Every structure is written in structure tokens, then in C-alpha cells.
Amino acid sequence: MYILGIETSCDDTCAALLKDSQILSNIISSQIDLHKKWGGVVPDIAKRAHQDRIFPVIETALKRAKIKITDIDLIAVTKGPGLAIALSVGVNTAKELALKYYKNIVGVNHIEGHLLANFLMSGRGKPIRPFIFPSLALTVSGGHTKIILINKIGDYKVVGETLDDAAGEALDKSAKLLGLGYPGGPVIERLAEKGDSAFLKLPTPIADKKILDYSFSGLKTAFYYQIKDWPKTKINRHLVDLAASFQKAVFDTLIRKYSLAIEKYQPKCLLISGGVAANKDLRKRARNLAKKYKLPLYLPFKKELNTDNAAMIALAGYYQAKRGDLDSPYTLDTDSRAEL
Ligand code: KG4
Ligand code: ZN
Numbered sequence: 001m002y003i004l005g006i007e008t009s010c011d012d013t014c015a016a017l018l019k020d021s022q023i024l025s026n027i028i029s030s031q032i033d034l035h036k037k038w039g040g041v042v043p044d045i046a047k048r049a050h051q052d053r054i055f056p057v058i059e060t061a062l063k064r065a066k067i068k069i070t071d072i073d074l075i076a077v078t079k080g081p082g083l084a085i086a087l088s089v090g091v092n093t094a095k096e097l098a099l100k101y102y103k104n105i106v107g108v109n110h111i112e113g114h115l116l117a118n119f120l121m122s123g124r125g126k127p128i129r130p131f132i133f134p135s136l137a138l139t140v141s142g143g144h145t146k147i148i149l150i151n152k153i154g155d156y157k158v159v160g161e162t163l164d165d166a167a168g169e170a171l172d173k174s175a176k177l178l179g180l181g182y183p184g185g186p187v188i189e190r191l192a193e194k195g196d197s198a199f200l201k202l203p204t205p206i207a208d209k210k211i212l213d214y215s216f217s218g219l220k221t222a223f224y225y226q227i228k229d230w231p232k233t234k235i236n237r238h239l240v241d242l243a244a245s246f247q248k249a250v251f252d253t254l255i256r257k258y259s260l261a262i263e264k265y266q267p268k269c270l271l272i273s274g275g276v277a278a279n280k281d282l283r284k285r286a287r288n289l290a291k292k293y294k295l296p297l298y299l300p301f302k303k304e305l306n307t308d309n310a311a312m313i314a315l316a317g318y319y320q321a322k323r324g325d326l327d328s329p330y331t332l333d334t335d336s337r338a339e340l
Helices: 032-038 043-065 084-101 110-119 167-177 184-192 217-227 232-237 239-265 280-293 311-322
Strands: 002-007 012-019 022-030 074-080 104-109 135-140 145-152 155-161 269-273
Touching: 002 043, 002 084, 002 311, 012 043, 012 311, 022 043, 032 043, 043 084, 074 084, 074 110, 074 311, 084 104, 104 110, 104 311, 110 135, 110 145, 110 269, 110 311, 135 239, 145 239, 155 239, 167 184, 167 217, 167 239, 184 239, 184 280, 217 239, 232 239, 239 280, 269 280
Parallel strands: 002 074, 074 104, 135 269
Antiparallel strands: 002 012, 012 022, 135 145, 145 155
16 A cells, blocks of 8 residues: 655655555654744744645655555554644645645544654665554653553554643753754753763652653753752853753653653563654663663654654555554545543
């Protein structure tokens, strides 16, 4: 089956072509440069950029895959969660194409896309990853932080999630506090590599071992209070140590609750995905965790499959269509607060 994936939930305009699970093309047009100077994503700017870019991005995806739109079997588009006015650009484009070319259409949950990003294959059909259930997934990005028990594709149970900020959001906000660029995660990662993570002592959010939920806003506030009276020169002198300390506090929290969830749910496989999973230190910690519990661990095989992309949306759409869960191009709508 040939699937065209479309993703516009935040600040990346994305289109991808899949042949079942194999990526034939995966185009990502990042808007970072447009939002950078505002220190975060500006919804109106995102919407306009998606409108300008979506058709050229789809055309490039088709061209790279050497597929004509008439040969496509399915259009999969992110319907939510995400920024409503950004999502609507993708959904309206997908509906227009489905009606014009008489194609099947499915609206996909963005978080399911991140979960399934671990099962994408290159055009050469690698890596081959069997589904092993139950799996326990940690999806960690700028918009969400969730621990999800997967009994089978399409059967998901959120067993822990953030009660306030997402982990990526916390990294982005702390980077902003330090006067660093947007998005903060990759900048913090780069600085943290050279810093002393024991430099600042930060609290342990939700220490109760029975609770699997996350909280990151307290960490961010504690960080703010520790450095708020520092002169800029002192902050700059200790930038690498501050980055390392904050990143460690976020990752300690991520791993601690994930470990508790592993012990409680005894999964047979671990999956980690989402923008923050691009981080080398988190990936290393995840590998150590998998070793400790003697479990297989799947991480997206390419860096760009961690962050937002349309290949993961196309794959989620593929499985949804196989379940017979198609949408109508007349009634499909965005759902900016969609739950899994
Ligand atoms: O999955 P994603 O592209 O978009 C959402 O669905 O939110 O994730 C974006 C988030 C941002 O918060 C960004 O700072 C973070 O992922 N991120 C990283 C890294 N690359 C992106 N965080 C830590 N280390 C990275 N290398
Ligand atoms: Zn995402």
C-alpha cells in the first residue's frame, strides 16, 4: 500500500511517502527560523508558513518517492493533538486531495505517530523490528510526556503523563531563561556535554513511588529561583554546568517514573520516541535501563524520526486503515486536544 502522510501539528511542514512500513521519502520543512526570534512557536506565523509550504512539500515528497498522486492508496493526516490553526492546514489539504483524486483518508493521532515511529523502515527494509507486546512506551516531546502501555497496535493505555509542562517544553523554557535559542533541547544537549551536572541541586518532582505521573514546572521554577539574582556574567560563566544540571534533573525524572512503570507493568519491550528522544544522553540512559531489565529497546533509527515528521503519521494511518478505521473527506475535522 502506498501512503501519503501529512503533518502540520506544530512548526514543521511535513509530507512523506511510505510503501507499507518503508520510507520512500520523508520531507520536513522546519519553521524554526521564523519562530526563533519570538522564543517559541507563534500560531499565526506557523499557519501562514504551513499554507505557503504544504503543496511544495507534498510535491517534493512525491517526486523523491517517484510516485504519482494517482498511484496513492491512502492519505494519512495528523488531526491532533496540536495547534488547531496549524492542524487545519494539513487536514484541509488532505481532504482537498482525497476529494480531487478519490482517495481514502484517515485522521491520525499525533502521539500514535510518535509511538509507531519505532517501526518505520528505510527504503531498504531495515531495521526489521517485530512487534512485542505488551510494550511500554515513553513518548517525550515539546507537547507531551507520556508513559503508554501498548497491548497491541491501536490498544493504548496511558499509565503516566505530565501534569503540567512536557519535558521538551521544560528544556525549551530553561534555555530561554538562560538566553539560549529556540528550540532549547538541542542547545542544552550541546552545552550539557561539557558541563558538571552536579553543579546545581534541583528537587525531585513527585517523589511518591506509587505515582507514575510527571511534573516539570516545579523543576523549572526551582531553576529560575536559584539563578534569578545572578548577574549575566555569572550565568554565562557557568552556562555549561547550568545546562548539564537542568538536563540531568529532567532526565532523572523521566527515567525514574519510567523504571517504576516497567516494574509495575512488566512489559516485554521498551519503546522511546518524540523530539527529546533525539538526545544522546537520554538514549544512553535508555539503553542502560533496557540492559538492567533485560528488555529489548526500540528507538527511532534516524534522528529526524524522533522529532515531528510525516512518515510516522503515514505509518499510523496505514495500521488504522488496516483496522478498517477510515474517515470521510467530508466530515474529517481537527481535534487539537485529541486523546490517545
Ligand atoms: O516531537 P517534537 O518535534 O514536537 C512535538 O511534538 O512537541 O519535539 C520537539 C521537542 C522540543 O521541545 C525540543 O527542544 C526537543 O523536542 N528536542 C530535544 C532534542 N531535539 C529536540 N530535546 C533534547 N535533546 C535534543 N537533541
Ligand atoms: Zn510531536
